[in-house]
Amino acid sequence: MSLNGAVSLASVGKRFGNYVALHKIDLDIRPGEFFSLLGPSGSGKTTTLRIIAGLETPDTGQVSIDGRDVTHLAPGDRDAAMVFQSYALYPHMTVAENIGFPLRMIKTPRADIERQVRQAAERVRIAHLLHRRPGQLSGGQQQRCALARAIVRSPRLFLLDEPLSNLDAKLRAETRAEIKLLQRKLDVTAIYVTHDQEEAMTLSDRMAIFIEGRIVQLGTPEEVFGRPVSSTVADFLGNPPMNLLPGMLVGNRLTVEGQTLHLAGGVGNDPRPVLMGVRPGDITLDPNGWPATVVLAELLGESVIADLLLGQAPLKARFNQMRRFAENEPVRIGIDPARVHLFDPTGPRIDLKQN
Amino acid sequence: MRSLRRTIGLTALGCFLFVWAFPVLWAIVTSLKSERDVLEYPPIRPFTPTLEAYRAILSGSSSLWLNLESSVILTVFTTLISILFAVPAAYALARLRLPGRRGLGFGILAAQMLPPVGLVIPYFLIFTNLGLLNTYPGLIFVYVYFSLPFAIWLLISYFEDVPREMEEAALIDRASRFKAFWYVVLPQVKGGVAVTVVFVFLNAWNEFLFAVTLGGRTVRPVTVAMYNFISLEQTRWAELSAASLVAMAPVILLGFAAQKHIVKGLTLGAVKGTSRQ
Numbered sequence: 001m002s003l004n005g006a007v008s009l010a011s012v013g014k015r016f017g018n019y020v021a022l023h024k025i026d027l028d029i030r031p032g033e034f035f036s037l038l039g040p041s042g043s044g045k046t047t048t049l050r051i052i053a054g055l056e057t058p059d060t061g062q063v064s065i066d067g068r069d070v071t072h073l074a075p076g077d078r079d080a081a082m083v084f085q086s087y088a089l090y091p092h093m094t095v096a097e098n099i100g101f102p103l104r105m106i107k108t109p110r111a112d113i114e115r116q117v118r119q120a121a122e123r124v125r126i127a128h129l130l131h132r133r134p135g136q137l138s139g140g141q142q143q144r145c146a147l148a149r150a151i152v153r154s155p156r157l158f159l160l161d162e163p164l165s166n167l168d169a170k171l172r173a174e175t176r177a178e179i180k181l182l183q184r185k186l187d188v189t190a191i192y193v194t195h196d197q198e199e200a201m202t203l204s205d206r207m208a209i210f211i212e213g214r215i216v217q218l219g220t221p222e223e224v225f226g227r228p229v230s231s232t233v234a235d236f237l238g239n240p241p242m243n244l245l246p247g248m249l250v251g252n253r254l255t256v257e258g259q260t261l262h263l264a265g266g267v268g269n270d271p272r273p274v275l276m277g278v279r280p281g282d283i284t285l286d287p288n289g290w291p292a293t294v295v296l297a298e299l300l301g302e303s304v305i306a307d308l309l310l311g312q313a314p315l316k317a318r319f320n321q322m323r324r325f326a327e328n329e330p331v332r333i334g335i336d337p338a339r340v341h342l343f344d345p346t347g348p349r350i351d352l353k354q355n
Numbered sequence: 356m357r358s359l360r361r362t363i364g365l366t367a368l369g370c371f372l373f374v375w376a377f378p379v380l381w382a383i384v385t386s387l388k389s390e391r392d393v394l395e396y397p398p399i400r401p402f403t404p405t406l407e408a409y410r411a412i413l414s415g416s417s418s419l420w421l422n423l424e425s426s427v428i429l430t431v432f433t434t435l436i437s438i439l440f441a442v443p444a445a446y447a448l449a450r451l452r453l454p455g456r457r458g459l460g461f462g463i464l465a466a467q468m469l470p471p472v473g474l475v476i477p478y479f480l481i482f483t484n485l486g487l488l489n490t491y492p493g494l495i496f497v498y499v500y501f502s503l504p505f506a507i508w509l510l511i512s513y514f515e516d517v518p519r520e521m522e523e524a525a526l527i528d529r530a531s532r533f534k535a536f537w538y539v540v541l542p543q544v545k546g547g548v549a550v551t552v553v554f555v556f557l558n559a560w561n562e563f564l565f566a567v568t569l570g571g572r573t574v575r576p577v578t579v580a581m582y583n584f585i586s587l588e589q590t591r592w593a594e595l596s597a598a599s600l601v602a603m604a605p606v607i608l609l610g611f612a613a614q615k616h617i618v619k620g621l622t623l624g625a626v627k628g629t630s631r632q
Contacts, residue, residue: 055523076529088524092542101538102528149528 004066005031005156005189007052012061014047021047023213024060029191029206031066034183036192036200039210040236046161048210049193053159054078065157076105080157081150085165087142089134095121095145096130102153120152123182140171147179151186158183158190164199176202197237201225209233231343234277240305240316242277242341249274249342252352257311259290263337265352274350277341280305283317286334297325308333379603386596393592408593412601419598422580426560426602428491429576433498433559434552437506440499441551445510446536450519460511463504471501475568482569489571497565502555509554513547514540549616553609560606577602 011024022044029035037045050056051063054075063071070078081102089098099120100113108116121127124144134142143163150158163179164172180203183190194200200207201221209217209224217229228234234242247256252266256276292315296307304323308315308331317333325331342350385393386409392402412419448456478497479488487493517540525535541548563578570579581602584595610617 053527055526075523075526076531080527082524082527084520084524086518086520088518088520090521090525090539101525101530105529105534149524153529 006066007157007189007191008064008067009048009052010062010064012048012051012058012063014044014051014056014058020213022051022058025213025215027208027215027218029189031189032187034180034190034192034203034205036194036204036207037210038194038197038200038207038236040195042212043210044213045193045195045210049159049161049191052157052191053080053082078157079155080159081153081155082159083143083146083150083161083163085162087134087146087166089142089145089149091134093133094130095126095132095134095137095148098134098145099130099148099152102149116152117148120148123151124148124178139167140175143167143175147182151182154186154188156188158186158188160190160192162194163192164194165196179203198239201237209236211236227349228277228341229349230347231275231277231349232347234341234343238279240280240318242279243283243315244343245276245278245310245313245315246345247274247276248272249350254337254340254342257290257313259310261335261337261340263340263352267350267353273345275343275345277343278335278339280316280318281320282336282339283308283315283319284334284336285319285321285331287332289332289334292331292333294325294327294329294331296327299324379600382596382600385592386600388593390591390593408597409601411594412598417583417594419577419580419601422575422577423601425570425574426576426578429494429498429562429566429574430556430559432491432495433502434555436495436499437502437555438548438552441503441506441510442541442548444503445507446514446540448507449511449514460508463508466504471564475564478565479568488569489573491574494565494570494574497569498559498562502558505558506551506555509551510544510547513544517543546616549613553613553617556609557606560602 007027007029009025009027011026012022013020013024014022025044025048027048037048039045047056051058054070054073054077058071061071062069065078065080090101093101096114096117099117103113103116117130118127121130124147126141126144126148129137129141129145134145137145143166146163160179164175167175176199179190192200192203204221206218206220207224208215211232217224217233224233225237228237228242231244235244245256247254248271249255249263249267250271251269252263254261254263254274254276261276290310292308292310294306295309295314298305299322302320302322304319304321304325306317306319306325308317310333342352344350387404387406388402389405389407395402411417447453448459453459482488482493485493487496521539521543522535525539526532530538560576561578562576566574566576567579567582570576577598581595581598584591584598
């Protein structure tokens with residue numbers, strides 16, 4: 001594989017005053033990969049991106065791009081383009097001047113600028129808007145202009161800081177797909193910051209989950225979604241997120257709210273308090289299941305999101321059928337033991353041993 | 356109800372406008388009278404308009420050309436130097452998180468409150484020793500000293516309005532720090548610079564106190580020269596009026612040229628200013 005757009009962070013740390021934004025993190029991003037930095041606000045994901053871009057200097061550690069130490073290199077010398085959350089278009093320049101700016105800064109001949117600007121604009125379908133100013137564009141068009149400005153210079157690294165958060169829902173889904181296609185076509189490494197787990201899941205080849213300045217999990221979307229390493233990660237992923245209910249594990253018998261579930265494995269015979277994690281979509285209506293009450297049901301069309309009460313514990317379930325529920329309607333729910341996640345009450349995942 | 360309020364508003368506006376414009380209108384009328392007509396009583400009566408007063412101050416014995424030249428030299432250099440220093444200073448203060456930034460803002464305001472009269476004597480003594488008395492550099496120095504803090508203070512809020520991300524985008528787009536400033540930040544504070552130019556220009560052009568004490572016979576702007584029309588025996592009202600109108604002209608022209616920016620700038624500055632203190 002060509003070494004083009006590989007990014008490596010080695011024990012990179014950053015603090016702002018007394019606030020530690022980033023504990024020493026290590027991260028390797030492969031060439032050509034679509035890599036997401038996912039986390040709630042204040043988790044350090046944007047700081048990480050800005051350090052890669054060169055807009056912040058880390059207090060400790062080293063940043064390399066394609067094996068070259070760039071820790072103290074100016075942002076412009078890193079061959080990385082960036083799309084900002086606010087787009088950061090230059091309001092006093094036309095769209096064409098905006099897109100051409102990175103070329104003008106390295107004294108590209110005028111004719112070349114014109115040609116490349118047109119190409120980039122055509123790629124994101126705004127070639128008919130080149131003479132306008134950013135203020136005369138819609139949000140989606142501004143977004144495209146920012147994308148064109150980033151791709152016009154054929155960077156080896158494409159940095160995106162929550163680029164979709166200012167768009168409405170429909171446009172967001174469209175643009176999301178386009179960004180992915182663009183990245184594939186240009187064969188460029190993309191690093192994408194988002195707090196929206198759906199965006200990260202759909203776009204990424206791999207992703208890193210940031211929580212409080214640390215990377216808590218790194219892997220493909222399937223790995224992260226299918227096997228969250230802690231209750232915090234589990235709680236962060238999925239919409240609605242995973243249910244976490246306190247229970248007691250004895251051998252392979254899990255007791256939750258007075259109900260018992262037989263798991264495929266256990267962790268020894270001593271009773272142990274645990275958190276049972278189960279995704280809303282893994283709960284089914286089952287005549288032989290546990291008794292619960294429907295507090296509120298939201299019909300989404302193909303499915304129903306139901307707020308349930310299992311004993312005293314609130315629970316969210318997604319039933320994949322069209323069905324109306326009466327208020328406080330008693331139902332019976334089934335939970336597939338194979339789809340249950342177990343966590344220690346302090347957070348970490350518990351892996352079951354087969355017995 | 357609505358139309359009544361509108362009528363009252365327009366009437367009030369008309370009154371203000373008349374009161375404000377009255378001296379100017381009076382000056383225009385007076386400047387067109389002959390010395391004899393000026394002294395007629397009651398003053399409002401028909402007269403034969405004449406351009407005699409203008410002829411006198413532009414080409415006659417009391418020509419103001421040299422004084423206008425002085426005013427232009429003082430004002431243009433004061434404005435240029437002030438802007439040249441104020442723009443980078445304001446940019447730095449807006450962008451860098453310097454300790455004591457707030458204190459500095461207060462200091463600038465406090466310096467503005469200092470009555471200039473208090474500084475006339477010290478300046479006179481210092482300038483005498485330095486040989487700066489009766490020189491352009493001396494007066495320009497004083498003018499810059501007074502206008503620079505205000506210019507910086509005015510410009511800071513404009514620079515603060517330029518999103519930091521825009522500059523970062525420029526840096527990522529391979530601009531140097533200076534180019535990011537020159538191509539991305541500066542064009543966006545154009546309006547602020549225009550407003551600042553007008554204020555500095557106005558202050559320098561209208562200055563009288565320091566010009567009369569430190570300028571002597573060699574550096575004599577229009578404001579000082581106009582005092583010649585007032586003497587012990589008589590005041591030459593027609594010529595004085597004509598002179599003040601001529602002196603007003605550049606300021607009014609500049610005002611018209613920068614009108615768009617000034618209105619926007621004043622309201623913006625006002626809101627930003629109060630929120631920052």
